[in-house]
Amino acid sequence: MDASQLLKGVLDVAVLAVLEHEDGYGYDIVRRLRLVGLDEVGDASVYGTLRRLYKQGSLTSYLVPSEEGPHRKYYAINDVGRSQLEESTKTWQAFADAIDRVLDLNREAA
Amino acid sequence: MTTTTTTAEAEAYLEAVRAELDDLSGEERGELLEDLVGHLAEVSADPDDSTPLLVRLGSPVHYAAELRTAAGLPPRAGRTAARGRLQVTRPLREWAVVRRASEAWRHEWTQAGFAFARELRPAWWVVRAYVAVVMLAAIGGLDREDLPIPHVAGSRAFGLALMIGAVIVSVQAGRRASGTKRTVAVGLANAILGFAALVLFLMLQLLATSVQYVAVPTSSTAYALQSPHGPVTNIHPYARDGTPLHGVLLFDQDGRPLRTAEQRWWADGCDRVIDHPRAADGVPVEFSYPHDYVALPSTGQRCAVSPSAPEVPLPELPAPSPDAHDETPASGPAGEDAPAAAGD
Numbered sequence: 419m420d421a422s423q424l425l426k427g428v429l430d431v432a433v434l435a436v437l438e439h440e441d442g443y444g445y446d447i448v449r450r451l452r453l454v455g456l457d458e459v460g461d462a463s464v465y466g467t468l469r470r471l472y473k474q475g476s477l478t479s480y481l482v483p484s485e486e487g488p489h490r491k492y493y494a495i496n497d498v499g500r501s502q503l504e505e506s507t508k509t510w511q512a513f514a515d516a517i518d519r520v521l522d523l524n525r526e527a528a
Numbered sequence: 529m530t531t532t533t534t535t536a537e538a539e540a541y542l543e544a545v546r547a548e549l550d551d552l553s554g555e556e557r558g559e560l561l562e563d564l565v566g567h568l569a570e571v572s573a574d575p576d577d578s579t580p581l582l583v584r585l586g587s588p589v590h591y592a593a594e595l596r597t598a599a600g601l602p603p604r605a606g607r608t609a610a611r612g613r614l615q616v617t618r619p620l621r622e623w624a625v626v627r628r629a630s631e632a633w634r635h636e637w638t639q640a641g642f643a644f645a646r647e648l649r650p651a652w653w654v655v656r657a658y659v660a661v662v663m664l665a666a667i668g669g670l671d672r673e674d675l676p677i678p679h680v681a682g683s684r685a686f687g688l689a690l691m692i693g694a695v696i697v698s699v700q701a702g703r704r705a706s707g708t709k710r711t712v713a714v715g716l717a718n719a720i721l722g723f724a725a726l727v728l729f730l731m732l733q734l735l736a737t738s739v740q741y742v743a744v745p746t747s748s749t750a751y752a753l754q755s756p757h758g759p760v761t762n763i764h765p766y767a768r769d770g771t772p773l774h775g776v777l778l779f780d781q782d783g784r785p786l787r788t789a790e791q792r793w794w795a796d797g798c799d800r801v802i803d804h805p806r807a808a809d810g811v812p813v814e815f816s817y818p819h820d821y822v823a824l825p826s827t828g829q830r831c832a833v834s835p836s837a838p839e840v841p842l843p844e845l846p847a848p849s850p851d852a853h854d855e856t857p858a859s860g861p862a863g864e865d866a867p868a869a870a871g872d
Binding site for chain 2 (some may be wrong): 429444460461462463464465466467469470473490491497515516
Protein backbone atom coordinates (compact mmCIF):
# COMPACT_ATOMS: atom_id res chain seq x y z
CA MET A 419 0.00 0.00 0.00
CA ASP A 420 1.34 3.38 -1.01
CA ALA A 421 1.49 5.64 2.01
CA SER A 422 1.01 8.76 -0.05
CA GLN A 423 -2.34 7.46 -1.27
CA LEU A 424 -3.48 6.86 2.27
CA LEU A 425 -2.25 10.26 3.32
CA LYS A 426 -4.34 12.09 0.74
CA GLY A 427 -7.46 10.94 2.47
CA VAL A 428 -6.47 12.08 5.92
CA LEU A 429 -4.34 15.13 5.29
CA ASP A 430 -7.19 17.41 6.32
CA VAL A 431 -7.34 15.71 9.69
CA ALA A 432 -3.59 15.79 10.10
CA VAL A 433 -3.35 19.48 9.31
CA LEU A 434 -6.24 20.38 11.58
CA ALA A 435 -4.73 18.32 14.36
CA VAL A 436 -1.36 20.01 14.00
CA LEU A 437 -3.00 23.41 14.16
CA GLU A 438 -5.17 22.39 17.06
CA HIS A 439 -1.98 21.81 18.95
CA GLU A 440 -0.50 25.15 17.96
CA ASP A 441 -0.90 27.82 15.30
CA GLY A 442 1.56 27.54 12.45
CA TYR A 443 2.65 28.75 9.03
CA GLY A 444 3.04 26.64 5.92
CA TYR A 445 6.63 25.60 6.14
CA ASP A 446 6.36 25.00 9.85
CA ILE A 447 3.32 22.75 9.43
CA VAL A 448 5.15 20.70 6.81
CA ARG A 449 8.05 20.31 9.18
CA ARG A 450 5.83 19.21 12.03
CA LEU A 451 4.06 16.64 9.92
CA ARG A 452 7.38 15.23 8.81
CA LEU A 453 8.63 15.11 12.36
CA VAL A 454 5.72 12.92 13.35
CA GLY A 455 6.71 10.46 10.66
CA LEU A 456 4.74 11.55 7.60
CA ASP A 457 7.66 11.84 5.22
CA GLU A 458 5.46 11.28 2.20
CA VAL A 459 3.54 14.51 2.52
CA GLY A 460 4.30 16.90 -0.32
CA ASP A 461 4.78 20.61 0.28
CA ALA A 462 2.24 21.48 -2.37
CA SER A 463 -0.36 19.25 -0.75
CA VAL A 464 0.02 20.98 2.59
CA TYR A 465 -0.26 24.47 1.14
CA GLY A 466 -3.20 23.48 -0.98
CA THR A 467 -4.94 21.87 1.97
CA LEU A 468 -4.38 24.95 4.10
CA ARG A 469 -5.94 27.15 1.43
CA ARG A 470 -8.89 24.86 1.07
CA LEU A 471 -9.54 24.55 4.77
CA TYR A 472 -9.29 28.29 5.06
CA LYS A 473 -11.79 28.81 2.25
CA GLN A 474 -14.11 26.28 3.87
CA GLY A 475 -14.04 28.37 6.98
CA SER A 476 -12.28 25.89 9.20
CA LEU A 477 -9.24 28.11 9.74
CA THR A 478 -8.42 31.75 10.31
CA SER A 479 -5.19 33.39 9.31
CA TYR A 480 -3.06 36.32 10.34
CA LEU A 481 0.22 37.81 9.26
CA VAL A 482 3.23 38.00 11.51
CA PRO A 483 5.93 40.46 10.50
CA SER A 484 9.35 38.93 10.09
CA GLU A 485 12.73 40.64 10.00
CA GLU A 486 14.51 38.13 7.82
CA GLY A 487 12.08 37.76 4.99
CA PRO A 488 8.48 38.17 3.86
CA HIS A 489 5.73 38.29 6.46
CA ARG A 490 4.69 34.87 7.56
CA LYS A 491 1.10 33.85 7.15
CA TYR A 492 0.00 31.98 10.23
CA TYR A 493 -3.04 29.74 10.35
CA ALA A 494 -5.17 29.06 13.38
CA ILE A 495 -8.01 26.62 13.90
CA ASN A 496 -11.44 28.01 14.77
CA ASP A 497 -14.60 26.45 16.17
CA VAL A 498 -15.76 25.26 12.80
CA GLY A 499 -12.38 23.62 12.32
CA ARG A 500 -12.47 22.10 15.74
CA SER A 501 -15.82 20.46 15.20
CA GLN A 502 -14.66 19.21 11.81
CA LEU A 503 -11.59 17.76 13.48
CA GLU A 504 -13.70 16.02 16.08
CA GLU A 505 -15.98 14.51 13.44
CA SER A 506 -13.12 13.43 11.26
CA THR A 507 -11.24 11.93 14.19
CA LYS A 508 -14.21 9.75 15.04
CA THR A 509 -14.54 8.65 11.43
CA TRP A 510 -10.84 7.93 11.23
CA GLN A 511 -10.83 6.03 14.49
CA ALA A 512 -13.75 3.83 13.47
CA PHE A 513 -12.12 3.21 10.12
CA ALA A 514 -8.72 2.40 11.56
CA ASP A 515 -10.28 0.05 14.12
CA ALA A 516 -12.17 -1.78 11.42
CA ILE A 517 -9.01 -2.24 9.37
CA ASP A 518 -7.16 -3.43 12.43
CA ARG A 519 -9.84 -5.97 13.12
CA VAL A 520 -9.72 -7.30 9.62
CA LEU A 521 -5.96 -7.59 9.81
CA ASP A 522 -6.22 -9.24 13.23
CA LEU A 523 -8.66 -11.80 11.92
CA ASN A 524 -6.12 -12.72 9.30
CA ARG A 525 -3.34 -12.96 11.81
CA GLU A 526 -5.39 -15.14 14.16
CA ALA A 527 -6.43 -17.42 11.35
CA ALA A 528 -2.85 -17.90 10.20
CA MET B 529 23.71 28.18 6.54
CA THR B 530 23.41 25.90 3.57
CA THR B 531 21.80 27.53 0.62
CA THR B 532 20.10 24.95 -1.49
CA THR B 533 18.81 27.36 -4.03
CA THR B 534 19.87 30.52 -5.77
CA THR B 535 17.40 33.33 -6.28
CA ALA B 536 17.50 32.75 -10.01
CA GLU B 537 16.51 29.14 -9.59
CA ALA B 538 13.70 30.10 -7.25
CA GLU B 539 12.53 32.74 -9.71
CA ALA B 540 12.52 30.24 -12.53
CA TYR B 541 10.57 27.77 -10.45
CA LEU B 542 8.06 30.40 -9.49
CA GLU B 543 7.59 31.41 -13.10
CA ALA B 544 7.07 27.85 -14.19
CA VAL B 545 4.42 27.28 -11.54
CA ARG B 546 2.77 30.56 -12.45
CA ALA B 547 2.52 29.37 -16.04
CA GLU B 548 0.80 26.21 -14.91
CA LEU B 549 -1.75 28.24 -13.00
CA ASP B 550 -2.50 30.76 -15.71
CA ASP B 551 -6.01 29.44 -16.23
CA LEU B 552 -7.03 30.47 -12.72
CA SER B 553 -8.34 33.85 -11.72
CA GLY B 554 -5.75 36.45 -10.84
CA GLU B 555 -6.76 36.44 -7.20
CA GLU B 556 -6.60 32.68 -6.81
CA ARG B 557 -3.32 32.43 -8.60
CA GLY B 558 -1.88 35.27 -6.59
CA GLU B 559 -2.74 33.59 -3.32
CA LEU B 560 -1.22 30.29 -4.31
CA LEU B 561 1.93 31.89 -5.63
CA GLU B 562 2.25 34.05 -2.55
CA ASP B 563 2.44 30.88 -0.49
CA LEU B 564 5.09 29.53 -2.80
CA VAL B 565 7.20 32.65 -2.54
CA GLY B 566 7.21 32.32 1.21
CA HIS B 567 7.90 28.64 0.96
CA LEU B 568 10.84 29.09 -1.38
CA ALA B 569 12.29 31.62 1.00
CA GLU B 570 11.92 29.26 3.94
CA VAL B 571 13.37 26.35 2.04
CA SER B 572 16.44 28.30 1.05
CA ALA B 573 16.95 29.51 4.58
CA ASP B 574 16.62 26.10 6.19
CA PRO B 575 19.93 24.92 7.65
CA ASP B 576 18.76 21.35 8.00
CA ASP B 577 17.60 20.84 4.47
CA SER B 578 20.14 20.70 1.69
CA THR B 579 18.11 18.91 -0.94
CA PRO B 580 18.06 20.63 -4.30
CA LEU B 581 14.89 22.52 -5.06
CA LEU B 582 13.65 20.28 -7.82
CA VAL B 583 14.16 17.20 -5.69
CA ARG B 584 12.42 18.61 -2.70
CA LEU B 585 9.49 20.21 -4.53
CA GLY B 586 9.30 18.09 -7.64
CA SER B 587 8.90 19.56 -11.09
CA PRO B 588 6.96 22.83 -11.31
CA VAL B 589 4.28 21.10 -13.35
CA HIS B 590 3.88 18.44 -10.74
CA TYR B 591 3.96 20.94 -7.91
CA ALA B 592 1.25 23.02 -9.51
CA ALA B 593 -0.91 19.97 -10.17
CA GLU B 594 -0.56 18.74 -6.59
CA LEU B 595 -1.29 22.21 -5.28
CA ARG B 596 -4.47 22.48 -7.29
CA THR B 597 -5.74 19.09 -6.22
CA ALA B 598 -5.09 19.77 -2.53
CA ALA B 599 -6.69 23.19 -2.83
CA GLY B 600 -9.81 21.65 -4.33
CA LEU B 601 -9.32 23.29 -7.70
CA PRO B 602 -9.98 21.53 -11.00
CA PRO B 603 -6.99 20.29 -12.97
CA ARG B 604 -5.56 22.53 -15.64
CA ALA B 605 -7.85 22.89 -18.63
CA GLY B 606 -6.32 21.11 -21.58
CA ARG B 607 -4.78 18.40 -19.46
CA THR B 608 -8.16 16.78 -18.99
CA ALA B 609 -8.93 13.38 -20.42
CA ALA B 610 -10.98 14.83 -23.24
CA ARG B 611 -9.28 14.76 -26.61
CA GLY B 612 -10.55 18.24 -27.48
CA ARG B 613 -7.70 20.66 -27.81
CA LEU B 614 -9.62 23.86 -28.11
CA GLN B 615 -7.45 26.12 -26.02
CA VAL B 616 -8.50 29.72 -25.94
CA THR B 617 -6.89 32.69 -24.26
CA ARG B 618 -8.16 33.64 -20.84
CA PRO B 619 -10.32 36.72 -21.45
CA LEU B 620 -11.95 35.12 -24.46
CA ARG B 621 -12.63 32.01 -22.45
CA GLU B 622 -14.77 33.97 -19.99
CA TRP B 623 -17.21 34.75 -22.74
CA ALA B 624 -20.15 32.38 -22.35
CA VAL B 625 -20.49 31.69 -26.04
CA VAL B 626 -16.88 30.61 -26.32
CA ARG B 627 -17.19 28.51 -23.22
CA ARG B 628 -20.23 26.74 -24.57
CA ALA B 629 -18.56 26.16 -27.90
CA SER B 630 -15.55 24.78 -26.10
CA GLU B 631 -17.79 22.47 -24.07
CA ALA B 632 -19.59 21.34 -27.19
CA TRP B 633 -16.24 20.64 -28.80
CA ARG B 634 -15.22 18.46 -25.89
CA HIS B 635 -18.62 16.78 -25.67
CA GLU B 636 -18.45 13.07 -26.20
CA TRP B 637 -20.77 13.22 -29.18
CA THR B 638 -18.53 15.65 -31.03
CA GLN B 639 -15.52 13.59 -30.13
CA ALA B 640 -17.34 10.43 -31.19
CA GLY B 641 -18.14 12.13 -34.47
CA PHE B 642 -14.49 12.97 -34.98
CA ALA B 643 -13.52 9.41 -34.13
CA PHE B 644 -15.93 8.17 -36.78
CA ALA B 645 -14.62 10.61 -39.35
CA ARG B 646 -11.14 9.40 -38.59
CA GLU B 647 -12.21 5.90 -39.61
CA LEU B 648 -13.20 7.26 -43.01
CA ARG B 649 -9.79 8.67 -43.71
CA PRO B 650 -8.67 5.82 -45.96
CA ALA B 651 -11.66 6.49 -48.20
CA TRP B 652 -10.64 10.14 -48.34
CA TRP B 653 -7.12 9.15 -49.37
CA VAL B 654 -8.51 7.41 -52.44
CA VAL B 655 -10.93 10.21 -53.25
CA ARG B 656 -8.28 12.90 -53.02
CA ALA B 657 -6.02 10.99 -55.41
CA TYR B 658 -8.88 10.80 -57.89
CA VAL B 659 -9.64 14.48 -57.54
CA ALA B 660 -5.99 15.39 -57.98
CA VAL B 661 -5.80 13.48 -61.25
CA VAL B 662 -9.07 14.97 -62.46
CA MET B 663 -7.74 18.43 -61.71
CA LEU B 664 -4.68 17.60 -63.78
CA ALA B 665 -6.86 16.31 -66.61
CA ALA B 666 -8.98 19.43 -66.40
CA ILE B 667 -6.07 21.44 -67.75
CA GLY B 668 -6.72 19.86 -71.09
CA GLY B 669 -10.46 20.32 -70.78
CA LEU B 670 -13.02 17.89 -69.42
CA ASP B 671 -15.96 16.38 -71.16
CA ARG B 672 -18.20 13.38 -70.89
CA GLU B 673 -15.48 11.12 -72.17
CA ASP B 674 -13.56 11.75 -68.98
CA LEU B 675 -15.86 9.69 -66.81
CA PRO B 676 -14.93 7.67 -64.87
CA ILE B 677 -11.22 7.71 -65.77
CA PRO B 678 -10.11 11.04 -67.15
CA HIS B 679 -7.93 11.46 -70.18
CA VAL B 680 -4.58 12.93 -69.31
CA ALA B 681 -2.49 14.25 -72.18
CA GLY B 682 -4.98 12.70 -74.55
CA SER B 683 -4.62 9.16 -73.30
CA ARG B 684 -7.03 7.27 -71.11
CA ALA B 685 -4.46 4.60 -70.39
CA PHE B 686 -2.10 7.26 -69.11
CA GLY B 687 -4.90 8.69 -67.00
CA LEU B 688 -5.51 5.27 -65.49
CA ALA B 689 -1.82 4.73 -64.76
CA LEU B 690 -1.62 8.15 -63.16
CA MET B 691 -4.72 7.40 -61.13
CA ILE B 692 -3.27 4.18 -59.74
CA GLY B 693 -0.02 5.92 -58.92
CA ALA B 694 -1.81 8.78 -57.22
CA VAL B 695 -3.90 6.44 -55.09
CA ILE B 696 -0.80 4.59 -53.94
CA VAL B 697 1.02 7.81 -53.07
CA SER B 698 -1.99 9.23 -51.31
CA VAL B 699 -2.65 6.13 -49.24
CA GLN B 700 1.01 5.82 -48.26
CA ALA B 701 1.12 9.46 -47.26
CA GLY B 702 -2.04 8.99 -45.26
CA ARG B 703 -0.72 5.95 -43.47
CA ARG B 704 2.56 7.58 -42.61
CA ALA B 705 0.83 10.66 -41.33
CA SER B 706 -1.46 8.78 -38.96
CA GLY B 707 -0.75 9.69 -35.41
CA THR B 708 1.83 12.30 -36.19
CA LYS B 709 1.18 15.97 -36.47
CA ARG B 710 0.21 17.01 -39.93
CA THR B 711 2.25 19.71 -41.53
CA VAL B 712 0.60 22.87 -42.70
CA ALA B 713 1.35 21.92 -46.29
CA VAL B 714 -0.52 18.64 -46.02
CA GLY B 715 -3.43 20.33 -44.33
CA LEU B 716 -3.59 22.93 -47.06
CA ALA B 717 -3.37 20.32 -49.81
CA ASN B 718 -6.21 18.43 -48.17
CA ALA B 719 -8.32 21.54 -47.97
CA ILE B 720 -7.79 22.38 -51.63
CA LEU B 721 -8.52 18.86 -52.78
CA GLY B 722 -11.55 18.73 -50.53
CA PHE B 723 -12.90 21.86 -52.11
CA ALA B 724 -12.12 20.56 -55.60
CA ALA B 725 -13.91 17.31 -54.73
CA LEU B 726 -16.99 19.26 -53.74
CA VAL B 727 -16.90 21.28 -56.94
CA LEU B 728 -16.43 18.12 -58.98
CA PHE B 729 -19.37 16.48 -57.25
CA LEU B 730 -21.61 19.44 -57.99
CA MET B 731 -20.48 19.53 -61.59
CA LEU B 732 -21.29 15.85 -61.97
CA GLN B 733 -24.79 16.51 -60.65
CA LEU B 734 -25.28 19.23 -63.20
CA LEU B 735 -23.90 17.08 -65.98
CA ALA B 736 -26.32 14.33 -65.16
CA THR B 737 -29.40 16.49 -65.17
CA SER B 738 -28.84 18.91 -67.97
CA VAL B 739 -29.07 18.32 -71.64
CA GLN B 740 -26.27 20.00 -73.42
CA TYR B 741 -26.94 21.78 -76.62
CA VAL B 742 -24.08 22.79 -78.76
CA ALA B 743 -24.96 24.90 -81.69
CA VAL B 744 -22.69 23.79 -84.51
CA PRO B 745 -24.02 25.32 -87.67
CA THR B 746 -23.36 23.23 -90.74
CA SER B 747 -21.31 24.86 -93.43
CA SER B 748 -24.33 25.55 -95.55
CA THR B 749 -26.10 27.63 -92.99
CA ALA B 750 -25.70 31.30 -92.63
CA TYR B 751 -27.52 31.32 -89.37
CA ALA B 752 -29.27 28.95 -87.03
CA LEU B 753 -32.61 29.52 -85.41
CA GLN B 754 -32.34 30.74 -81.86
CA SER B 755 -34.91 30.84 -79.15
CA PRO B 756 -34.60 32.70 -75.88
CA HIS B 757 -33.67 29.35 -74.36
CA GLY B 758 -30.81 28.60 -76.70
CA PRO B 759 -30.34 27.14 -80.15
CA VAL B 760 -33.28 25.42 -81.81
CA THR B 761 -32.31 21.97 -82.96
CA ASN B 762 -35.61 20.64 -84.24
CA ILE B 763 -39.10 21.77 -85.23
CA HIS B 764 -42.19 19.69 -84.63
CA PRO B 765 -45.07 20.76 -86.85
CA TYR B 766 -48.65 19.80 -86.09
CA ALA B 767 -51.76 20.19 -88.11
CA ARG B 768 -54.61 22.20 -86.72
CA ASP B 769 -56.37 19.12 -85.53
CA GLY B 770 -53.36 17.93 -83.57
CA THR B 771 -51.92 15.49 -86.06
CA PRO B 772 -48.13 15.54 -86.09
CA LEU B 773 -46.80 16.35 -89.51
CA HIS B 774 -43.74 15.03 -91.26
CA GLY B 775 -41.68 16.16 -94.14
CA VAL B 776 -42.75 19.76 -93.71
CA LEU B 777 -40.60 22.24 -95.61
CA LEU B 778 -40.27 25.63 -93.93
CA PHE B 779 -39.19 28.98 -95.32
CA ASP B 780 -38.86 32.42 -93.82
CA GLN B 781 -40.46 35.68 -94.98
CA ASP B 782 -37.80 36.14 -97.63
CA GLY B 783 -38.15 32.67 -99.00
CA ARG B 784 -35.02 31.34 -97.42
CA PRO B 785 -35.16 27.83 -95.96
CA LEU B 786 -35.40 27.80 -92.20
CA ARG B 787 -32.47 25.96 -90.72
CA THR B 788 -31.92 24.87 -87.20
CA ALA B 789 -28.73 24.00 -85.39
CA GLU B 790 -27.84 20.36 -85.11
CA GLN B 791 -28.02 18.81 -81.69
CA ARG B 792 -24.75 17.19 -80.73
CA TRP B 793 -25.13 16.10 -77.12
CA TRP B 794 -27.85 13.91 -75.77
CA ALA B 795 -28.86 13.14 -72.23
CA ASP B 796 -28.60 9.42 -72.90
CA GLY B 797 -25.02 9.80 -74.06
CA CYS B 798 -25.85 8.64 -77.53
CA ASP B 799 -24.32 10.13 -80.66
CA ARG B 800 -26.84 11.04 -83.31
CA VAL B 801 -26.94 12.81 -86.62
CA ILE B 802 -29.81 14.11 -88.67
CA ASP B 803 -30.88 11.84 -91.43
CA HIS B 804 -31.96 14.38 -94.01
CA PRO B 805 -34.37 13.23 -96.67
CA ARG B 806 -32.82 13.31 -100.12
CA ALA B 807 -34.35 15.05 -103.06
CA ALA B 808 -34.63 13.38 -106.41
CA ASP B 809 -31.21 14.71 -107.36
CA GLY B 810 -29.68 13.17 -104.25
CA VAL B 811 -29.07 16.44 -102.43
CA PRO B 812 -30.09 16.25 -98.77
CA VAL B 813 -32.95 18.56 -97.90
CA GLU B 814 -31.93 20.18 -94.66
CA PHE B 815 -35.09 22.14 -94.04
CA SER B 816 -37.51 19.27 -93.78
CA TYR B 817 -39.15 18.98 -90.38
CA PRO B 818 -39.16 17.36 -88.01
CA HIS B 819 -35.49 16.31 -88.23
CA ASP B 820 -34.95 12.63 -87.91
CA TYR B 821 -32.05 12.13 -85.51
CA VAL B 822 -30.62 8.69 -85.87
CA ALA B 823 -27.92 6.99 -83.88
CA LEU B 824 -24.50 6.59 -85.41
CA PRO B 825 -23.76 2.95 -86.16
CA SER B 826 -20.75 3.00 -83.82
CA THR B 827 -22.71 3.75 -80.69
CA GLY B 828 -24.44 0.42 -80.30
CA GLN B 829 -26.53 -0.44 -77.27
CA ARG B 830 -26.87 2.96 -75.73
CA CYS B 831 -29.14 4.23 -78.43
CA ALA B 832 -31.88 1.67 -78.39
CA VAL B 833 -34.46 4.36 -77.88
CA SER B 834 -34.82 7.07 -80.49
CA PRO B 835 -35.59 10.52 -79.19
CA SER B 836 -39.31 11.06 -78.92
CA ALA B 837 -41.19 14.17 -79.84
CA PRO B 838 -41.81 16.43 -76.88
CA GLU B 839 -45.17 16.79 -75.24
CA VAL B 840 -46.69 19.95 -76.59
CA PRO B 841 -49.60 22.01 -75.35
CA LEU B 842 -51.79 21.94 -78.45
CA PRO B 843 -54.53 24.48 -78.41
CA GLU B 844 -58.04 23.50 -79.31
CA LEU B 845 -58.66 25.12 -82.63
CA PRO B 846 -62.07 25.20 -84.26
CA ALA B 847 -62.39 23.09 -87.38
CA PRO B 848 -61.51 25.13 -90.46
CA SER B 849 -64.30 26.59 -92.58
CA PRO B 850 -65.13 24.61 -95.67
CA ASP B 851 -63.15 27.18 -97.70
CA ALA B 852 -60.18 24.86 -97.98
CA HIS B 853 -57.26 27.35 -98.43
CA ASP B 854 -55.31 25.54 -95.85
CA GLU B 855 -55.73 22.26 -97.67
CA THR B 856 -54.03 23.51 -100.81
CA PRO B 857 -50.49 22.20 -100.65
CA ALA B 858 -47.82 24.61 -101.72
CA SER B 859 -45.84 23.13 -104.55
CA GLY B 860 -43.02 24.72 -106.42
CA PRO B 861 -43.48 28.32 -107.30
CA ALA B 862 -46.95 28.40 -105.93
CA GLY B 863 -46.08 31.58 -104.14
CA GLU B 864 -47.14 33.73 -107.06
CA ASP B 865 -50.48 32.15 -107.21
CA ALA B 866 -51.12 32.05 -103.51
CA PRO B 867 -54.51 33.54 -103.17
CA ALA B 868 -54.90 36.55 -101.03
CA ALA B 869 -56.80 35.84 -97.88
CA ALA B 870 -60.39 35.69 -98.84
CA GLY B 871 -62.53 38.05 -96.97
CA ASP B 872 -64.92 36.41 -94.58
